[in-house]
Amino acid sequence: MNAKQFRVAAKAAIDEIANYYDNISDHRVVADVEPGYLRPLLPASAPLDPEPWESIQSDIQSKILPGITHWQSPGFMAFFPCSSSYPAAIAEMYSNAFNGAHFNWICSPAVTELETIVMDWLAQALGLPECFLSGGPTHGGGVLHGSASEAILTVMVAARDKYLNEATAHLPEGEEKEEETWRLRSKLVALGSAGAHSSTKKAAQVLGVRFATVPVSEENGFSMTGEALTKTLDELKAKGLEPFYLTATLGTTDVCAVDDFPSIAEALAPRAGKPGEVWVHVDAAYAGAALLLDENKPLAKPMADFHSFNYNPHKWMLTTFDCSAVWVRARGHLINALSIKPPYLRNQYSDNELVTDYRDWQIPLGRRFRSLKLWFVLRSYGIRGLQAHIQNGVTQGESLEAKFVTRPDLFTIFTKARFGLVSFRAKGDGEDQINSRTEKLYEAINASGQFYLTSTVVNGHFAIRVCTGVAAIREEHVQKLFDLLVETIEAQLKLE
Ligand SMILES: *Cc1c(COP(=O)(O)O)cnc(C)c1O
Numbered sequence: 001m002n003a004k005q006f007r008v009a010a011k012a013a014i015d016e017i018a019n020y021y022d023n024i025s026d027h028r029v030v031a032d033v034e035p036g037y038l039r040p041l042l043p044a045s046a047p048l049d050p051e052p053w054e055s056i057q058s059d060i061q062s063k064i065l066p067g068i069t070h071w072q073s074p075g076f077m078a079f080f081p082c083s084s085s086y087p088a089a090i091a092e093m094y095s096n097a098f099n100g101a102h103f104n105w106i107c108s109p110a111v112t113e114l115e116t117i118v119m120d121w122l123a124q125a126l127g128l129p130e131c132f133l134s135g136g137p138t139h140g141g142g143v144l145h146g147s148a149s150e151a152i153l154t155v156m157v158a159a160r161d162k163y164l165n166e167a168t169a170h171l172p173e174g175e176e177k178e179e180e181t182w183r184l185r186s187k188l189v190a191l192g193s194a195g196a197h198s199s200t201k202k203a204a205q206v207l208g209v210r211f212a213t214v215p216v217s218e219e220n221g222f223s224m225t226g227e228a229l230t231k232t233l234d235e236l237k238a239k240g241l242e243p244f245y246l247t248a249t250l251g252t253t254d255v256c257a258v259d260d261f262p263s264i265a266e267a268l269a270p271r272a273g274k275p276g277e278v279w280v281h282v283d284a285a286y287a288g289a290a291l292l293l294d295e296n297k298p299l300a301k302p303m304a305d306f307h308s309f310n311y312n313p314h315k316w317m318l319t320t321f322d323c324s325a326v327w328v329r330a331r332g333h334l335i336n337a338l339s340i341k342p343p344y345l346r347n348q349y350s351d352n353e354l355v356t357d358y359r360d361w362q363i364p365l366g367r368r369f370r371s372l373k374l375w376f377v378l379r380s381y382g383i384r385g386l387q388a389h390i391q392n393g394v395t396q397g398e399s400l401e402a403k404f405v406t407r408p409d410l411f412t413i414f415t416k417a418r419f420g421l422v423s424f425r426a427k428g429d430g431e432d433q434i435n436s437r438t439e440k441l442y443e444a445i446n447a448s449g450q451f452y453l454t455s456t457v458v459n460g461h462f463a464i465r466v467c468t469g470v471a472a473i474r475e476e477h478v479q480k481l482f483d484l485l486v487e488t489i490e491a492q493l494k495l496e
Helices: 003-022 053-067 086-097 109-126 148-167 175-185 198-207 226-238 261-271 287-292 294-299 301-305 331-338 371-405 430-448 475-495
Strands: 141-145 188-193 210-214 242-249 279-283 308-311 324-328 411-418 421-426 454-458 461-467
Touching: 003 053, 086 371, 109 141, 109 287, 109 324, 109 371, 141 148, 148 175, 148 188, 148 198, 148 242, 148 279, 148 308, 148 324, 148 331, 188 198, 188 226, 198 210, 210 226, 226 242, 226 261, 242 261, 261 279, 261 301, 287 294, 287 308, 287 371, 294 301, 324 331, 371 411, 371 421, 371 461, 371 475, 411 461, 421 430, 430 454, 430 461, 430 475
Parallel strands: 188 210, 188 242, 242 279, 279 308
Antiparallel strands: 141 324, 308 324, 411 421, 421 461, 454 461
């Protein structure tokens, strides 16, 4: 494809993409192809000779679209949103045009410098404490990773090395220090609440450290408390283990619970800032975007007591996948754990520490130009426009909850609407009947193709969760979902 053909093909693709968004409600939300649908539609091997663009492009409609689940559809209320926007899409085009690996500052100074600036803008917009700003008093700062899972693994590496360095600081360099480090490594435990996302357990698995769960209870709204944490820490220490890391969550995956940050900070206070302290990372992958609203700003304050924080603008903040924003209070811990300086990466700017090299803040070497899309989104919407988008998701969740309340004969609220997520169950006599009715309802709604919802099981309770964060969701869609739920469960009850 030459430049002339690219101009024609790319402009046509843009028209097709805009049409797709204009008519997104015409598709059933979740794909209904069978596993393996694609193989019989494609040749057994790649073409030897070039194919004309027209035949490649037409396969999008005929072969790919049937296998797409439409995440931007107003019927998509499953998982969490993965939101896109036109400004972010345009940024991706430029980012792809400048395509590079950008591991050092000199690899494209704008890529590094824009990231530092935009991460400071974003930290301010969320109301994060000053310690997370690049120019803040504790030498913190933000970096863009691809996913929350990557962010959690990365900060866990920094936490591990910080802990081991502190625990062996009294020993002189040499064999004894080495032995003690490896002995301690086998005792390390990473913690998360029972509601923490599975990525914490996975990170522990990857790092080869133990993982322990802090229990949560229904009475506390499934939120981790300092009391439960203290109990778990005491149990682990009594076994001779070394708890070094904790994921606290702002907006858990199943029910959007918020951990009790002040009591967690209090529980850890005796050791805070001293060798052997537990590194606390706050995972706000989905709900962090809600800190844009002034009413949620108080939730950002306690972050000053914690070591790192992440949220995904690619979830609820109109910035295309992938874009996970991570901040640390002291960047030195990341750099100490992850910096490697082979001769081919050395250059005058990096060697004299005049610049930031974000490769030392992440696991991969190369990196994408992700800050461009955040910059475009922040400027195109403004903070006020983004607040209006988040507020819409919150309002639609509350509206759905209010509708459930009008039919106490059919539904019970499981967890109240928070950050655009509400979960509910069918009414019934006893747990078994409630679970089976709810599950049946859930399957029927998803089979309809009009909406896509997710279920969860919390402490043995089967519940349906509805997330209203997709940008296109309006009152009419929430009403339509509610009507379908009522109609479906009434039909179900008649057959019982
Ligand atoms: C979505 C989510 C994750 C996982 O995010 P990835 O970016 O896909 O790794 C982790 N934690 C929470 C709280 C989430 O909502």
